[in-house]
Amino acid sequence: MKFRKYRPRPTVLLTVAGFVLLIAASTLTYVVVRPSPADQPVLTLGGAKASGDDQPRGASGYTYQRLSKPDRTEITDSSGHPVAVMTDNARTAHLYGPSRTFEEPRYTDAKIETDMWVRLAPQTWRAGAERERWFTDWLAAARADRSPDVLAIAFEYVDGAPVKRDNQGQQYSGDASFGPPDPNDPEGRAERSDFYDYLALPWSFADGKSVLPDPSRNLALDCSGYLRMVYGHRLNYPLRGTNTPGEGLPRRAYAMAQFGPGVQLMPNSGQRARGMERLLPGDLLFFNAQPVPNGQIDHSGIYLGVDDGGHHRFISSRSQTDGPTMGDLSGAPLLDGIGYWPDRWLTARRL
Structure with missing residues (x-):
């Protein structure tokens, strides 16, 4: 009998119409907020790329905060609204989007209302990956993606x-x-x-x-x-x-x-x-x-x-x-x- 072979399929990125990165300056501006010892470091990426360097440095306007237990990066937009949570050594990405309600009324009165969408990133996350092109491209597409995620599936x-x-x-x-x-x-x-x-x-x-x-x-x-x-x-x-x-x-x-x-x-x-x-x-x-x-x-x-x-x-x-x-x-x-x-x-x- 012919067996179906399991091979990872290439990640397909959705095209996000009208998505434009605004480059505020020709040089990359890092604003490192010096925290108190009890706080976590925050890195704000203010530009898309540095002059003379074609390596992406993170989408404009996002702030990346490092947290622990587990080690992870929490991403917020310029208004302070949460965007995503990326966990070190994991591919699971937690993205914020339109709120949904999950229920099974035949067997429980309980409902789950959540604005979190659970997807798989194409690579495992590590600190600093926000500067890499695979992530900036993927994040733009993933934020607009409304296909079934882990919870919906x-x-x-x-x-x-x-x-x-x-x-x-x-x-x-x-x-x-x-x-x-x-x-x-x-x-x-x-x-x-x-x-x-x-x-x-x-x-x-x-x-x-x-x-x-x-x-x-x-x-x-x-x-x-x-x-x-x-x-x-x-x-x-x-x-x-x-x-x-x-x-x-x-x-x-x-x-x-x-x-x-x-x-x-x-x-x-x-x-x-x-x-x-x-x-x-x-x-x-x-x-x-x-x-x-x-x-x-x-x-x-x-x-x-x-x-x-x-x-x-x-x-x-x-x-x-x-x-x-x-x-x-x-x-x-x-x-x-x-x-x-x-x-x-x-x-x-x-x-």
Whole structure:
């Protein structure tokens, strides 16, 4: 059988009509604000490029502030409005844009209202990358992009989500199951459903593993398969076919958490995670979902943000709900307070 080869596709930049960089002077002006020891350094880039130097120095009018825990750059415009958050050693970009509301009224009254759009930059971020051409070009396009982002794509697989097909008639989104009935659990569903099972396509990965879809798992995604569908198949983040270290997102939740790519946001002590203030929408969350917690990671989800009740909510594909949901069936998917999931949250990662 012919296998479909997984290769990263080149990043496509959208053309932003009417976007013009205004160069205020022929020389680059750096205004370094000297902070108090308790503050973070701020670098304002006042020009597009220096005289005699064709290297881009950052879009005009933006201010770049360095912060820690995790190390990151927060970008604001000339009016002081937030533009983006770029995290060191991660490709995940948090961009501010029109506010959206995410909800799943059949299973919860909670709503997520957010003005944050979660996308993947073409390269991992590092301090000073605002001066590089790839970033200035990408940021202009990304700020105008209104195609589905991580959060919107995540909701394309919840209960009742409409079917979408590509030009060849291949279904790539729509209501996903968790998996076939579990013979060992009459009330549950079996794991091991990856994105290629949902698609019913054979696949070859860059790490050399080739797989065939299981017909019984068609249109099914387990918890880590769901993350791989959203970030990998849909947004082209590199994927591995194994649970070994290396470039790309591994198959299982424990491997993603232990040695996956990106930045671990807090250590996994085997106890309830601390550092919730470090989270941003789109971050990967990892849990021990067993009735009696034992510190071993066996569940994963995507952080959505703070809901209208003031709670930190996530979305994940769960056996008991038979697929992805932000709903409260089988335990409200919250990180704060007292409950099934808060006590089982162990760590988080930003890709």
